[in-house]
Amino acid sequence: MTEQFDNQNASLEAETTPVQEEIVPVADEAVMEDALDADAVMAARDLDRVRKTQRVMKIISTALIYVFLIFVAIVIIFPFYWMLISSVKSLEEYRLSVPTLFPKRILLSNYVEAFNTANLGRLFLNTMYVGIVSTIASLVITVLSAFAFARLEFKGRDALFGVLLATMMIPGELFTITNYQTVFYFGWMNTFTVLIVPFLVSVFYIYLLKQNFMQIPNELYLAAKVDGTTDLKYLWKVMIPLSFPTLISITILKMMGAWNSYVWPNLVTSSDEYRLITNGLRNAFVESTGDVNIPIQMAAVAMVSAPLFLVFIFLRKYIMKGVSRSGIKG
């Protein structure tokens, strides 16, 4: 009786603990042998031993998983750590043949020097300006378009939407050549317009918001119509509040895009007056000899990265949600 009970217990154990599958047949064998011997004490002892190894195995495997994950976390964090500690080292300390993992003396003057060398103040303001203006304008256009696609009935709507979706397949690099000509022709070189206008419409954001709008029941819209509410008022009072999380995701991704854009500003602007932060960062410290003052460079990099981290800390949820649906960077 006890044996049978124990046996059941053993199989229960096997069901509930995921780690020790290989052990289970052994346990069964042991139990069966002992049943033949009809030696209950022995069986109980064996089972105890088996359970103990199972527990140990589980602990070991969990520990291994943690070791692996923490190792990966260290690898991921290390560049950031290296950036931070290098940014406060003196050049002499940075160049020690045996590097220090923590600076002997924290030198904040690197930050001041980096700020001045790379003209970061000006570039920062430029980037904020371009980011804010293009985000607001882009949100207005995206909301209006998504509303039209989601709620309004007109001829050619679905066909048009299909065409828009099809353009998403084409790599943006293909547009750059003609857009370069176009903005040149418009006389937009070295202006803020050239950094903002060509990227105002993003088919992907329209698609994202349209999907969100579609989930809002149409009855609400019809009820608002009966009450004599105008479309724009309905959009402002109902649709926008209900899809706020998506709008925040779009805002963040768009701002990050401005912060990280490099190629286009590099092509169409030639002075710091209109350049964005990434251009200044890469170009201010270019020296071919390998004799760069790396601590100062790292201080600049840290300053450029800081806003992104702050945004990430406070708005992680929206960023991760937006990214998981988009898969685009910037």
Place this chain on the structure above:
Amino acid sequence: MADYSTTQTPEAIEKKGFRRTLDDWYEKFNKFLIKIKFDKWKGWVYLAPCIILLLIFTGWPILNTLRMAFLEGYDTMLELGGEPFQFGIGNFTKVIQYRGFKDCLVNTMLLCVLTVPISTFLALLISVCLNAIGPLSRTLQTIYFLPYVTNSIAIGMVFAAMFNMVGTAFGGENELIVTAGIINNVIEFFGGTKINWINEGSSYWANIFVMVVYIVWNALPFKILILLGGLQSVNKQYYDAAKIDATPKWRVFTRITVPLLSPMIAYVVITGFIGGFKEYSSIVGIFGDDMGPTGDPRRLNTMVGFNYRFIAEEQGRASAAALILFAIIFVVTMINLYVSKKKTHF
């Protein structure tokens, strides 16, 4: 106390009159809208800004790229000067014969083929492990996402600093090394010899290795996010069934986890390839605008970088190169879709 008598000033009455005319106008406007059946086509009005911008910055470029690519030796400046161009495929043949082109293609392909499988496999492993643990899982998840919220040029510079050797005449007789870089320090700590990763005289494969490390590091967050999301939505019953049958862990992974995750894996691989073929700024981040170590510029040039070099001067060749890039991405995506349709289980 408020002085109510002021509300009766002529100014206020006039304002009321103005209001009335405004209301009249609004009513007239509404009637006009009904008359022209505004409801039938107001969608186009809402879409107008979007459509106008798309026509200028997306529609026209598509047509114009095709046009420029198929006009022999096309150049905007010459066209503005009134020079006619002949129809032909000269741009394509010139691009392919260009000696830098093959290197760009090889570099791009190599980086794709190396980074996509490595980052996908690592991301899968990390996601499965993350999914198996309880405490700390959220913290770790946040840490793993960090590389995503970075500026790929800025962090590229950090990686460059980590691999950078400071000194002169590397590998020569008068070699003088001031610092070998933290990575080399670590290698020497474990008894290895230092390697010239990215400096003058470095080998091609050392460069590629640095790029692969950086790109994988950069690509992990997105892949982990997607795969972990997929894992968390998998029905637990499959795993319970496997436990009852005492299935070994490895088999659970290959027979349950991977098949159930296959749509997400396919998605991550496809976006990885598309992103890989457009690799550019990560290389600029590490090697600077020259896209190669000192003394060998453009060694690591990619398709996109190739494209940008022609933009200011020879738009015909740039267009042809862009179309070739598009064709490659298209074909690779189609192959990926075809394979994943056969292999995915949904």
